[in-house]
Amino acid sequence: MDSLTQVVLGGAVGYAVLGNKVGHKAAIYGAILGTLPDLDVFLPYSGEVEAFTYHRGFSHSLLVHLLISPFIAWLLIKYHQTTAIYKNKWFWLVFLCLSTHGILDSFTVYGTQLLWPITEYPFAVSNLFIIDPMYTLPLLLSFIVIFLPSVKPTSASKINHCALVISSLYICWSLMAKFYIDEKVAVALNDKQIKADHYLSTPAPFSTLLWRILVMSDGQYYEGYVSVFDSASDVSLVAYNSSDLLLINLQDDWNVQRLQWFTKGFYSVKEEDHNIVLSDLRMGAECSYVFNFIVGAQTSTGIVKSDIEKVSDRPDLSMLGRVWDRILDPSVSLAPVKKNGVCANRES
Incomplete structure (x- = not known):
C-alpha cells in the first residue's frame, strides 16, 4: 500500500496497543514502524530485476518481524525508561506495527514475501488497490484526532478503535466483492x-x-x-x-x-x-x-x-x-x- 496508509495504520495500531499508557508516543512510534519495512527500496540492488523482485522481501517477513521486535522494543524502553513496566506491550506494539504492514501489502497484487526465508513466495491476495481512500480515510481522520489537544485520551482511544474496525470491515467487504x-x-x-x-x-x-x-x-x-x-x-x-x-x-x-x-x-x-x-x-x-x-x-x-x-x-x-x-x-x-x-x- 502507499506510504500514507502504512503510516496511519501503524499509528492506529500503536495507539491501540499502548496509547492509554504512553499517550501520543505510541502513535508516533507506530507511524514510524508502520513505514519502516518499505525502506528496503533504498538498498543498493545489483540490477532492475533484483530491485523489482526483492522488494517486499526480508523486510516484510513476519518471521523477521518476530525476531527483531524484542530488540526494537528494548531500544524504545532504553530511551523511555519510565515505561519499562510496559515492556510486553512495547513488544506487541513493535511486532503488530511491522507485521500489519506486511499483511496489508499482501492484500495488493504486487506480491509480499511474508514467510521469507522459509519461502520467497510472493503472497498476493489482490483485493485492494495500492491506493484506496475508502480504507485510508478512517485511519487518517483518527490519526489526526489523536493529536488534537481538545480531544480527551478516552475519546481518542474509542475513535481510534472505531477507525480500525471500519478499515478492517472494508477489507472484509473487498474479499466478498472479489469472490x-x-x-x-x-x-x-x-x-x-x-x-x-x-x-x-x-x-x-x-x-x-x-x-x-x-x-x-x-x-x-x-x-x-x-x-x-x-x-x-x-x-x-x-x-x-x-x-x-x-x-x-x-x-x-x-x-x-x-x-x-x-x-x-x-x-x-x-x-x-x-x-x-x-x-x-x-x-x-x-x-x-x-x-x-x-x-x-x-x-x-x-x-x-x-x-x-x-x-x-x-x-x-x-x-x-x-x-x-x-x-x-x-x-x-x-x-x-x-x-x-x-x-x-x-x-x-
Whole structure:
C-alpha cells in the first residue's frame, strides 16, 4: 500500500496497543514502524530485476518481524525508561506495527514475501488497490484526532478503535466483492468458451466496486473490467497477443526466469524497436503497464541477451475519469486507444 496508509495504520495500531499508557508516543512510534519495512527500496540492488523482485522481501517477513521486535522494543524502553513496566506491550506494539504492514501489502497484487526465508513466495491476495481512500480515510481522520489537544485520551482511544474496525470491515467487504466478481467471471468465461490458464482479478484504481480482469489463455491474454453491478452477460474481455516464442533463446537467463516466477505467469512478451520487452500484466493496464523490462534484442543473427533495462509507459490518466461511469454503465469502455496496433500513449 502507499506510504500514507502504512503510516496511519501503524499509528492506529500503536495507539491501540499502548496509547492509554504512553499517550501520543505510541502513535508516533507506530507511524514510524508502520513505514519502516518499505525502506528496503533504498538498498543498493545489483540490477532492475533484483530491485523489482526483492522488494517486499526480508523486510516484510513476519518471521523477521518476530525476531527483531524484542530488540526494537528494548531500544524504545532504553530511551523511555519510565515505561519499562510496559515492556510486553512495547513488544506487541513493535511486532503488530511491522507485521500489519506486511499483511496489508499482501492484500495488493504486487506480491509480499511474508514467510521469507522459509519461502520467497510472493503472497498476493489482490483485493485492494495500492491506493484506496475508502480504507485510508478512517485511519487518517483518527490519526489526526489523536493529536488534537481538545480531544480527551478516552475519546481518542474509542475513535481510534472505531477507525480500525471500519478499515478492517472494508477489507472484509473487498474479499466478498472479489469472490462475487470471480464467480460472475467464471460464468462469463464458460459462456464465451475461454479456457483460463491463469486468472486474476484485482480492484480498479481507488475502488472495490470495479475490478480489472486478466485471463491468460493459449498465447493470448484477455483484459476487461467488471463492476459489482454487472451481470455475467455484461462481462466484456479484449484479447491481446503475446509472442512468448521470442523468449526461446532467453529461457535460461536468470532475469527472465525470475520475472516469469515473480509475475506468476501474468506477463506478455513483445518486440518493440528491435527490443524484446517482458511486461508484468498485473499492474497497470494495456498500454500503461507499470513494470516493463527489456530482456533481449533482435539482431541479424537472432535474439540475444541484452542489458536489462526497465521502461515505463505513460499512464492513460483519462481512464481514471471514466472509472465511475464504468461502475454504473457496462457499455462504457476502458480499453486503450490503439492506432495501427500501436498504443496512442507510445506515439511520439
